Amino acid sequence: xxxxxxxxxxxxxxxxxxxxxxxxxxxxxxxxxxxxxxxxxxxxxxxxxxxxxxxxxxxxxxxxxxxxxxxxxxxxxxxxxxxxxxxxxxxxxxxxxxxxxxxxxxxxxxxxxxxxxxxxxxxxxxxxxxxxxxxxxxxxxxxxxxxxxxxxxxxxxxxxxxxxxxxxxxxxxxxxxxxxxxxxxxxxxxxxxxxxxxxxxxx
Numbered sequence: 001x002x003x004x005x006x007x008x009x010x011x012x013x014x015x016x017x018x019x020x021x022x023x024x025x026x027x028x029x030x031x032x033x034x035x036x037x038x039x040x041x042x043x044x045x046x047x048x049x050x051x052x053x054x055x056x057x058x059x060x061x062x063x064x065x066x067x068x069x070x071x072x073x074x075x076x077x078x079x080x081x082x083x084x085x086x087x088x089x090x091x092x093x094x095x096x097x098x099x100x101x102x103x104x105x106x107x108x109x110x111x112x113x114x115x116x117x118x119x120x121x122x123x124x125x126x127x128x129x130x131x132x133x134x135x136x137x138x139x140x141x142x143x144x145x146x147x148x149x150x151x152x153x154x155x156x157x158x159x160x161x162x163x164x165x166x167x168x169x170x171x172x173x174x175x176x177x178x179x180x181x182x183x184x185x186x187x188x189x190x191x192x193x194x195x196x197x198x199x200x201x202x203x
Contacts (some may be wrong), residue, residue: 005043009067009100015107017059017090024059027086028052029107031065034081034095042072045086067100069153077152079193097191099153102183110179110191143202150195156188156202164202166190171197 004010010097013179017025031051038047050199052062069076079095094112158164165184168190172175176198179191 001008003064004047004066005040008040008045008073009070010045010064010189011067011098011100011102012104013053013061013063013065013098013107015061015102015111017055017061017086020165024055024057026055026088027065027084027085027091028054029061030060030083031063032083032110033066034079035075038073038075038078039064040070040073044073047073058180059082065098068098069100071100072168078193079152080193082107095193097153097179097193099155099191101155101187102181102189103154105181110181141199145200145202147197147199150197152178152195154190154200156190156193156200157186158188158202163188166200167203169199169201 013031015029017029019025029052031053033048036048039045039069040047047066051063051064051065055061065080066073068078068080078098079097081093083091083093085091096110137169141155141160143160143164145154145156145158147154156166162185166180166188168176168178176192176196178193181189181191183189188202
């Protein structure tokens with residue numbers, strides 16, 4: 001099947017869409033680069049248009065997409081517009097950054113969620129037996145990342161050996177929010193809809 005040149009950096013995007021009863025969604029998910037055209041002079045390619053993925057019988061999709069900061073491509077640091085169109089449920093649209101530092105991404109880890117409004121009741125069962133004591137925790141180490149130059153993607157090499165809580169603060173001292181992907185126990189990738197400078201506090 002057609003594919004991008006081997007040297008261009010790509011990200012494999014997966015996702016599984018199920019109804020509350022376990023039935024798979026029917027419809028499609030599209031990924032559209034924004035801006036409209038991305039070019040690679042190195043590989044003599046003009047990349048544009050929309051990639052469509054349809055859930056299989058298990059509700060799963062897979063799409064291999066050009067990384068949004070792929071080396072040798074212009075522009076860089078852009079985002080995809082993800083559109084979910086379903087025949088049996090409401091759809092939605094949201095931006096998605098796919099940096100090459102995270103070569104595999106599941107949409108369940110990065111897609112935005114919106115809790116339902118209104119009153120609700122939490123039904124709890126009886127408490128279970130107490131489990132065994134866990135191993136001693138590590139010292140409460142922290143790391144501060146400073147992003148001096150505005151960028152849509154921050155790569156935070158914190159070396160904490162775990163997935164820390166990350167607070168993002170813009171140059172005005174205001175807390176902001178973005179997609180955070182813990183690529184490993186030492187690296188976190190933060191994706192903003194547009195370039196931003198600031199500080200990331202890892203704790």
